[in-house]
Amino acid sequence: MKIKHVTEILEELAPLDYAEDFDNVGLLVGDAQEEVKGILVTLDTLENVVDEALATDCxxxxxxxxxxxxxxxxxxxxxxxxxxxxxxxxxGIAIYSMHTALDNVRGGVNEKICETLGIIHPKILIPKKGTLEKLVTYVPRKDAEPLRRSLFEAGAGNIGNYSDCSFNLEGTGSFRSGDEADPVKGEIGKIHYEKETQINVIYAKRLRNGILASLFKNHPYEEVAYEVFAVQNTDQNLGMGMIGELPEPIAEREFLQRVKEKMNVSVVRHSAFLDQKVRTVAVLGGSGAFAIDAAKASGADVLITSDIKYHEFYKAESKLVIADIGHYETEQFTKNLLVDYLTKKMPNFAVRLSESKTNPIKYL
Structure with missing residues (x-):
């Protein structure tokens, strides 16, 4: 198996297109055509991790x-x-990074935190913008269903928990074929009117090339009439952070004690308690001060995140409890998530969980 085959498997989970613009993800070091001997999964790549990879033949x-x-x-x-x-x-060791691509997908960093803390019915806290497009095309009525089916198979028409979604209008199209044309309908030089179906489908922007290729391959016309629009809709399965509920409300202090135990945290820095029960919890792995307003607007009782600065704790404004449990601590189980995923995808391949300690922060 080559490195590129492993990266393709990883990108099924977290497509690199979903990473933030400021980030640096993908294959950072190495040749994608090299054969893989073993895979070492880590949170951070440091010198001691490279040494571990050498020692374990990864x-x-x-x-x-x-x-x-x-x-x-x-x-x-x-x-x-x-x-x-x-x-x-x-x-000869390759390095591949996922970072915010994995932050932004379901089944990634934040869903792992929810799973660890027993948070149920999690949904995206800050949906990612600019990930969807809309295709509009026009096809003879008798060809509409086969074309729709081919677009669905290419990935179009998936909205949340629903698939095969489209909107269709019946109308009449007109065209005059030029001398060099090879028309499927009508005659050269004569205007032709055709009963057509207008097909509208939403799709993930990253799938555009494959969907247009399917459109051109399966549309009967020599010249395909189509339009592509950017849409402001957000994909409810993509974005930063998650918010969900506890099975039963519990006291704030009791909940933070649970967080310490489940997340193996030495210290929790938090804003003032509000003397109320915790039911709705927002989480964001890594630096999450930018999520405070979204957590408040979504009705969270507590926001679990990290790297909160002194003045940012004031933003709680007696509306929620902000709990900073540490950057490493919020993301520590990410490598377990990736090992489990790769092992399921490649059950007969050597995938190792790094034992190297990479947390740069120590507690006295």
Whole structure:
């Protein structure tokens, strides 16, 4: 199996198109055509992780965080980033990062937190914008159903928990074939009127090329009339953070104690308790101060996240409890998630969970 085959499997879970614009995801080091001997899954790729990969005969590291985030202008070994990349290249080890691509999908980082804390009925807290498009096309009525079916098979028409979604209008199209045309309907030089169906389908923007290829392949006309629109709708299964409910309301202090135990947290930094029961909980793995307003607007009693600054705790405004449990702590189970996923997809392949400690923050 080649590296590119593993990355294709990973991108079924978290397509790279769903990563944030500021991020650096995908294959960061290595040749996609290399054969994979073993896979080591980690939260961070550091020198000790590369050493672990060498010791366990793994030549592909699947990392949540990207070791190369900003631009690298030199590789002199001056910084920990440069030393890690040099060691990986020198020893033929590839590095692949998922980061915000995995943050933004169902079954990713935040759903794992919900699962760990027993939060039920989770949904996306901040839906991602700009991920959907709409295709409109026109086809002879008798050909409408086969064309619709081909578009559905290419991935169009999926909205939330529903598939095969379309809107159809009946009308009459007209056209005059030029001298060089090869018309399926009508005669060259004469205007032709055809009873047609207008088909409207929504699809994920990243699927556009495949859907248009299916349209052109299965449409009967020599020249296909179609329109593509950007839409403001959001995909309810894509976005940052999640919000759900506890099976039973519990006191704030009791809930945070549960968080400490379930998330293996030494310290929880939090805003003032409101002396009310916790029922609705928002979570966002990693740095989540930007989610405070969304959590309040969604009616969360508590927001579980990390990297909250001093003045950002004031944004709780007696409307919810903000709980900062640590950056590493919110994302620590991500590597378990990825090992489970890859093992199911490749049951006969060596996938290892890294034992290296990569949390840079220590507690006294």
């Amino acid at each position: 030549n592909l590291i699947v990392s949540f965080h990207p070791i190369i985030f900003g631009g690298l202008k030199k590789l002199t070994g001056r910084t920990y980033v440069e030393r890690t990349v040099i060691k990986a290249i020198r020893n």
